[in-house]
Amino acid sequence: MIEPAISPPRPIRHPHLADRATRALTFVVVALLTLGLVVPAIVIVVASFSGTQSMTFPPREWGLLQYRNFFGSSRWMESVWTSIRLALPASVGAIIVGSLCAYVVQRTNMRFKWIIYAVCIAPLVIPGVAYGVGLYETFVRFHAVGSPVTVGLLYVLLGTPYTFIVVNTALLGLPESLEQVAMTMGASRPRAVFEITSRLALPSALGAFLLAFVILFDEAVLINFVGGSTFNTLPKAIFDSMKAGVDPRITAIATILMFGTGVLMLLSFQLRKKVR
Amino acid sequence: MLVLRKWRGRPGGVLGLLLALPVLGLFLVFFLLPFINLARVGARGDGFVANLNSYFHSGVTLRIFWVTLRDCVLVTVLSIGGGAVLAWRMKTSSRRFEAPLILAAVFIPLWMGGLLKIYSFIFLFQRTGPINGALMALGVFSEPKHLLYSESTIVLGMTFQMLPLAVAPLYAVFSSFSPELITAAEGLGASRIKTFRTVVAPLTSIGIVASSLLVYLISLGFFLTPVFLGGANAPFTSSLISSDLFDYFDPPSAGIGAILLVCAGLVIALIAGTVVLLIRRSQGFGREKSWMVRLDDGAGDDPAPPSARDIDARAEVGGVPQ
Numbered sequence: 001m002i003e004p005a006i007s008p009p010r011p012i013r014h015p016h017l018a019d020r021a022t023r024a025l026t027f028v029v030v031a032l033l034t035l036g037l038v039v040p041a042i043v044i045v046v047a048s049f050s051g052t053q054s055m056t057f058p059p060r061e062w063g064l065l066q067y068r069n070f071f072g073s074s075r076w077m078e079s080v081w082t083s084i085r086l087a088l089p090a091s092v093g094a095i096i097v098g099s100l101c102a103y104v105v106q107r108t109n110m111r112f113k114w115i116i117y118a119v120c121i122a123p124l125v126i127p128g129v130a131y132g133v134g135l136y137e138t139f140v141r142f143h144a145v146g147s148p149v150t151v152g153l154l155y156v157l158l159g160t161p162y163t164f165i166v167v168n169t170a171l172l173g174l175p176e177s178l179e180q181v182a183m184t185m186g187a188s189r190p191r192a193v194f195e196i197t198s199r200l201a202l203p204s205a206l207g208a209f210l211l212a213f214v215i216l217f218d219e220a221v222l223i224n225f226v227g228g229s230t231f232n233t234l235p236k237a238i239f240d241s242m243k244a245g246v247d248p249r250i251t252a253i254a255t256i257l258m259f260g261t262g263v264l265m266l267l268s269f270q271l272r273k274k275v276r
Numbered sequence: 277m278l279v280l281r282k283w284r285g286r287p288g289g290v291l292g293l294l295l296a297l298p299v300l301g302l303f304l305v306f307f308l309l310p311f312i313n314l315a316r317v318g319a320r321g322d323g324f325v326a327n328l329n330s331y332f333h334s335g336v337t338l339r340i341f342w343v344t345l346r347d348c349v350l351v352t353v354l355s356i357g358g359g360a361v362l363a364w365r366m367k368t369s370s371r372r373f374e375a376p377l378i379l380a381a382v383f384i385p386l387w388m389g390g391l392l393k394i395y396s397f398i399f400l401f402q403r404t405g406p407i408n409g410a411l412m413a414l415g416v417f418s419e420p421k422h423l424l425y426s427e428s429t430i431v432l433g434m435t436f437q438m439l440p441l442a443v444a445p446l447y448a449v450f451s452s453f454s455p456e457l458i459t460a461a462e463g464l465g466a467s468r469i470k471t472f473r474t475v476v477a478p479l480t481s482i483g484i485v486a487s488s489l490l491v492y493l494i495s496l497g498f499f500l501t502p503v504f505l506g507g508a509n510a511p512f513t514s515s516l517i518s519s520d521l522f523d524y525f526d527p528p529s530a531g532i533g534a535i536l537l538v539c540a541g542l543v544i545a546l547i548a549g550t551v552v553l554l555i556r557r558s559q560g561f562g563r564e565k566s567w568m569v570r571l572d573d574g575a576g577d578d579p580a581p582p583s584a585r586d587i588d589a590r591a592e593v594g595g596v597p598q
Contacts, residue, residue, distance in 0.1 A: 018467065022468065023468075026364075026365065029361050030365050030378065034377065034378060035381075036436070037381045037384070037385050038381050038384055038385075039400075040397065041385060041388060041396065043399065043400060044392075044395075044396045047399065096298075097302070100295045101296060103295060107286060108286055108287045108288065108289065108292035108295070109289055110288075110292025119299055119300065119307075120299070122303075123307060125493045125541075126538070127496045127497030127514070127534070127537045127541055128499060129497055129517045129518065129533075129537060130497065130517075130534035130535070131497070132518075133317070133517060133521060133527075133530050133533075134309075134313050134314035135306070137313040137317045137527065138309050141313065153302060153306065156302060157302040157303065157306045160299055189287070218389035218390070218391075220390055220500060221390075221499065235389070238392070239391060239500070242391070242395060242504060250392070250395055251399070253392075254388060254392040254395060257387075257392060258384070258387045261387040262383075262384070262387045265383070
């Protein structure tokens with residue numbers, strides 16, 4: 001993913017003063033930005049190990065109080081379970097739909113392929129609030145607010161752009177001739193696709209599945225509009241709790257989510273690189 | 277035993293359409309239909325124009341809309357600026373650990389998810405939080421101040437969220453041209469700044485416009501950040517929309533606000549498209565790739581290689597043998 005950087009044969013001495021100044025300035029800016037990006041995360045992780053309910057930082061006492069409060073609360077655990085119950089099937093749906101779209105784009109002669117690209121990009125660039133209001137109105141009309149099936153289908157659509165992009169890239173790297181060779185040897189097209197192309201693209205598909213799962217698990221905007229009062233996913237529970245104040249338990253939740261998401265994303269990245 | 281099957285090179289359009297039916301169906305029900313309903317809810321009651329008028333009846337909503345647009349532009353400028361610096365450094369740093377370090381710094385906030393990033397901001401900036409503590413220790417304030425719930429905090433929070441998202445497309449933009457062009461320019465004597473001005477800027481301008489458009493559209497839709505970091509002190513149109521819908525039970529106003537945001541997005545997209553068109557026109561609309569270098573000034577083919585007689589003639593005169 002990172003291409004080789006430009007490495008000069010020996011250190012560049014920039015004769016122009018303006019260049020030296022710019023380079024120094026750039027270094028400072030990069031350092032500040034990098035620190036600024038990471039500091040909130042570090043603060044939260046450290047704060048999650050505070051042993052008291054007070055919000056002082058650095059914590060006066062250390063301990064696993066926040067984690068115990070989180071795992072001990074049935075309300076929070078239930079919201080985690082709801083999130084998993086929603087995101088897992090939706091990710092499965094998203095990977096299926098996304099793979100189909102990728103196959104259509106890469107391996108068929110359909111004429112209006114750009115429509116698929118547009119369909120996949122559109123949910124990402126539409127202002128979330130506007131989308132939410134429209135969804136709310138639609139769901140109310142069909143009495144579907146808070147209904148698991150419809151929310152699940154919505155999540156499939158939300159996850160499809162990500163799976164489509166990943167599987168599309170994977171199929172781009174797989175030469176089409178592999179399928180055709182199999183067919184010259186007598187396999188039917190479905191068999192060739194199923195046994196060859198999909199096997200080779202499997203690591204990428206798994207990576208896409210993990211990516212979609214992470215994204216859908218964390219989805220916090222639209223669920224407020226279509227979830228109703230009963231559909232309590234973890235992000236919605238965090239949202240409600242944040243409206244009421246600053247709950248220190250959320251530092252523990254944040255740390256767990258950060259590490260869990262990080263692990264899943266790294267795994268997904270490694271899988272995606274394994275396309276032969 | 278050979279089984280002979282009839283097959284074509286690629287499946288035709290019909291199969292493609294069939295396979296694409298799931299996504300098209302989902303799109304129809306969960307995307308197009310909501311937007312149709314959005315238009316309908318905006319027109320509910322007295323009709324669209326009347327609702328629009330009553331929405332802007334007090335100058336407040338207009339001012340909020342203006343503030344939203346202006347702050348989104350600010351966030352875009354900051355995110356693209358910072359993201360460009362980071363992406364450039366990632367692409368061109370000569371130390372081995374620097375690029376992965378920046379990459380990690382960019383990714384770790386992403387792993388927190390949008391809502392938790394906002395939470396971390398609230399945690400940092402609250403009255404008993406670390407920032408107030410640090411500033412008091414440095415003697416800037418004598419008592420903790422209310423740093424949250426202001427417009428600047430919203431802008432800072434949104435930039436914090438958009439910066440990682442801006443780095444990826446910018447990195448792709450900076451990877452789209454050959455780095456040897458820069459080496460060539462500097463070898464010809466240009467300073468780094470001049471190289472940027474004359475080589476990098478024209479090549480990346482379109483990509484930067486596209487990335488900016490993406491960042492702007494996404495930030496228009498942010499409603500969690502303005503709600504939590506702005507509160508009632510610094511409302512955005514997006515927080516207004518959500519409170520219209522859920523607190524005041526006024527769907528038409530929410531619809532009008534949402535339609536306004538979408539239109540603002542469309543207008544900016546059109547402007548961006550025009551800008552891109554103008555840039556391409558000034559660069560000659562060429563289909564040349566950035567890595568192509570013109571070997572001549574377009575006058576004609578390379579001159580014929582010197583013949584044997586010319587070489588002998590030159591050798592007699594004492595020129596350099598070819």
